[in-house]
Amino acid sequence: MTTIFHDECKCAVCGHTHTYTVMGSTNSFGYADLDFRPAGMQRRTMHYWLQECPECGYVSRSVEDEPAIPREFLELEIYRTCEGIHFESNLAARFYKHYMICLETEKVSDAFHSLLHAAWECDDCGDAENAVLCREKALPFTGRLAELDARNAEAIQVIRMDILRRSRHFEELKAEFENKTFEEEAFEKARVYQLELAARKDEGCYNFGDVLDD
Numbered sequence: 403m404t405t406i407f408h409d410e411c412k413c414a415v416c417g418h419t420h421t422y423t424v425m426g427s428t429n430s431f432g433y434a435d436l437d438f439r440p441a442g443m444q445r446r447t448m449h450y451w452l453q454e455c456p457e458c459g460y461v462s463r464s465v466e467d468e469p470a471i472p473r474e475f476l477e478l479e480i481y482r483t484c485e486g487i488h489f490e491s492n493l494a495a496r497f498y499k500h501y502m503i504c505l506e507t508e509k510v511s512d513a514f515h516s517l518l519h520a521a522w523e524c525d526d527c528g529d530a531e532n533a534v535l536c537r538e539k540a541l542p543f544t545g546r547l548a549e550l551d552a553r554n555a556e557a558i559q560v561i562r563m564d565i566l567r568r569s570r571h572f573e574e575l576k577a578e579f580e581n582k583t584f585e586e587e588a589f590e591k592a593r594v595y596q597l598e599l600a601a602r603k604d605e606g607c608y609n610f611g612d613v614l615d616d
């Protein structure tokens with residue numbers, strides 16, 4: 403089960419104290435999606451992944467984290483309006499703001515994952531347009547990420563395949579991955595499965611259970 407508790411945290415940017423809901427533990431039993439979105443209860447815990455200060459708009463895993471950006475950045479119109487993107491969910495907007503902070507502070511991996519998390523939330527609330535937009539913004543990060551994190555380079559390519567397909571870049575997916583092979587068996591099966599889905603222009607959400615049972 404997921405355990406949550408309440409914690410009073412003081413914002414490192416503006417000093418405002420607010421009570422946040424914090425997640426103690428959860429589980430992710432079951433097959434992850436093809437972009438590694440977790441299964442189980444963890445899937446429904448996104449509300450607790452980031453804190454957003456209601457006073458100054460600072461977003462971080464914990465608002466007590468020392469910010470690497472100045473308060474002025476949080477006051478920019480471009481930040482407050484998520485670059486003019488009208489998200490249907492405040493949570494998606496929160497992930498997007500975290501992406502903007504991570505981009506500004508050159509945290510490439512966190513920027514990428516925040517975009518992906520924003521896309522997941524858009525999926526959940528039926529905001530299809532912004533789900534695609536977030537995935538398209540995430541795509542250019544994958545090359546750099548694979549370089550920075552050689553150990554997980556294959557996994558990052560697996561995520562890239564799913565992002566390409568779910569943002570309807572079917573031809574690019576085919577061109578890029580048709581002649582590739584992955585060492586890890588589950589990833590190789592995912593590649594074959596993704597190409598089959600792309601061939602029938604299927605942009606739906608699938609998990610590793612679908613791949614391995616196929």
Ligand SMILES: [Zn+2]
Pocket residue numbers: 413414415416417418455456457458459460
């Ligand atoms: Zn604050």
